[in-house]
Amino acid sequence: MPPLMYGTAQLTARLEPWMEDLLADPLLCQELIKQYGSPLNLHDFTPMSRNITELREAAAEHDVDFQIYLARKANKTLGAIDQAVAQGCGVDVASFHELDQCLKREVPADLLIVTAAVKSSALLKLAVEKNVVLSLDNVDEALELLDVAAQSGHRVRVALRLASTNPTIAPTRFGLRAEQWLEFLRSEERTESLEVCGIHFHLNGYSGEQRAVLLHESLTLIDALRNQGHAPQFVDMGGGIPMSYLDDAAQWAEFWKALADLPEGDESLTWKSDRLGANGSQPSSAVYPYYQQLIRGEWLGRILGTTPGEDNQSVAQMLNERGIQLRCEPGRTLLDGCGLTLAEVAFTKTRSDGVPIVGLHMNRTQCRSTSADFLVDPILLQSATPRRERIPGSGFLVGAYCIEEELILRRRFEFPQGIAAGDLVAFPNTGGYLMHIIESASHQLPLANNLRRGSQGWVRDDIDSMILS
Structure with missing residues (x-):
């Protein structure tokens, strides 16, 4: 089955078996979001x-x-x-x-x-x-x-x-x-x-x-x-x-070539034709080398x-x-395959000039390191009862902070079967740095809860019950 969501220039995530099992159960994912809020960090450390x-x-x-x-x-x-x-x-x-x-x-x-x-x-x-x-x-x-x-x-x-x-x-x-x-x-x-x-x-x-x-x-x-x-x-x-987040070297090379060929002002690949720090068709040093x-x-x-x-x-x-x-002292490479972030779709709309945007119940610090962007395609889980009819199209993911440049990811994504409020977006392999290194509770929005998979199912990690003084 073709994916319900992918980058206009695709960068397909490498998934662990536990991630595939989880994403194959969208009802469980919805229940976890309902119980623990959005976004939600899920861990399996095996x-x-x-x-x-x-x-x-x-x-x-x-x-x-x-x-x-x-x-x-x-x-x-x-x-x-x-x-x-x-x-x-x-x-x-x-x-x-x-x-x-x-x-x-x-x-x-x-x-x-x-x-x-x-x-x-x-x-x-x-x-x-x-x-x-x-x-x-x-x-x-x-x-x-x-x-x-x-x-x-x-x-x-x-x-x-x-x-x-x-x-x-x-x-x-x-x-x-x-x-x-x-x-x-x-x-x-x-x-x-x-x-x-x-x-x-x-x-x-x-x-x-x-x-x-x-x-x-x-x-x-x-x-x-x-x-x-x-x-x-x-x-x-x-x-x-x-480490490497992607298995396809050709996708990685093609993304940077497409970005280099993008005319100024063309938003078919990135928000406001953002080059992500690149000069030419070579990967930018401003982003992590997601394929290696x-x-x-x-x-x-x-x-x-x-x-x-x-x-x-x-x-x-x-x-x-x-x-x-x-x-x-590895961080990212030891945690490779250990984490995934789920977020709920809050709304769909267009920017004042007609560019489609998808609002998520999360902010850009909750899936970002110091890199210019997270260059891995998220995965869409559709809810059983959308609030509005889904219309096929494309758009950008935006977050909760009240600033114009509040992009969750700066790439444009395709939704061949549409996307609607109440759907879930899964960000694969976020366990190393992407969840926590710059996460912020600005606007007094709560930090994401952290669950780990154990013998009794999904339970809260003890860090969420600790109060730093």
């Missing part, structure tokens, strides 16, 4: 096990000591934590509440790392009290941490966040250069208070080649730290492990086999020679 295994097998092929830490910021549910820890992974946390919730969930301190870009005093104190490793970003943060350590009487475990000096890698706001860290640690007092147990880096984008270069830099810094008397045990390469061929395990394996230095040793050989554990 695909996480497959994603973890794929990464571990790649590391094992190179005999590399390897550990995975789920990037908590990618999905706020406590169910995601439970699944990661059950699989033997750790959790990367980026705020006081994220750390506090993990500790209350009884995640062991050795399975936690704090990587927050800006760390509050409360976060520093909690991490020191519970002996959790902190990724140290800058000198001011380090000096405040030394004060906390002095007050507590504890020696503090830290990973130095390293900023690359390689000219092929773009400048970064995260971390310090190697010589800056070595200079900072020359003080005997600082060496006594800080236990440097690892190196950490944050690298923008998804380049495996750049990660290999920065892993080489990290291991060179480890050699220098050992010469100063420190004993680092790991390198944490952060996140950015690629080199992902997860194969991507990691290539990094481990790369020889970035002049000594002709591979990354894996350099790690193993030094007895260093490799760590990573």
Whole structure:
């Protein structure tokens, strides 16, 4: 059966079996929306096990000591934590509440790392009290941490966040250069208070080649730290492990070609002929690469086999020679296949100039990351009793915020059998970042509820019953 909804330039989602089962039961979806409201985030964390295994097998092929830490910021549910820890992974946390919730969930301190870009005093104190490793970003943060350590009487475990000096890698706001860290640690007092147990880096984008270069830099810094008397045990390469939302490479290429050929002012593909940051027919860097061929395990394996230095040793050989554990902090790629968002259609109408629009009971922050758009086709579930006759056509999805540019997605969609108030729109594979990273309760609209599938059916995730203070 042809889809009831698709992009004018199609980008067909890759679906997990649990998503197909759910969407095959539109009455259940309607009941869940009626009970929990729109939009609604639905989770099944079983695909996480497959994603973890794929990464571990790649590391094992190179005999590399390897550990995975789920990037908590990618999905706020406590169910995601439970699944990661059950699989033997750790959790990367980026705020006081994220750390506090993990500790209350009884995640062991050795399975936690704090990587927050800006760390509050409360976060520093909690991490020191519970002996959790902190990724140290800058000198001011380090000096405040030394004060906390002095007050507590504890020696503090830290990973130095390293900023690359390689000219092929773009400048970064995260971390310090190697010589800056070595200079900072020359003080005997600082060496006594800080236990440097690892190196950490944050690298923008998804380049495996750049990660290999920065892993080489990290291991060179480890050699220098050992010469100063420190004993680092790991390198944490952060996140950015690629995944793919789409199976069809041709659709991905054709979308960007069609967008490049779009005449100015033509809204047949996007709202106000938005190019989504593209210049020409190549995919824009302003959006996530929703189709990628080199992902997860194969991507990691290539990094481990790369020889970035002049000594002709591979990354894996350099790690193993030094007895260093490799760590990573995937969010999106670990949560691949773990989430889906449902929203109810509120109305259909036309813009004042006649362009069709479809209003949803949700806002644009509830299916969006920092990317310019979510380039995956949603799925339409028609209600049994539409309020008005459905008329075949096309249009744009708009949301609840009272601003002109309140687009849920900026692409135009076709509705060959029409769409009506009371229908549901499903956004596939939103579990990594798309649900939570920028969600907002502006206008005092409630945040979406979060359900997870268990042995007794769909139940609320515990995060929705927690009050942050």
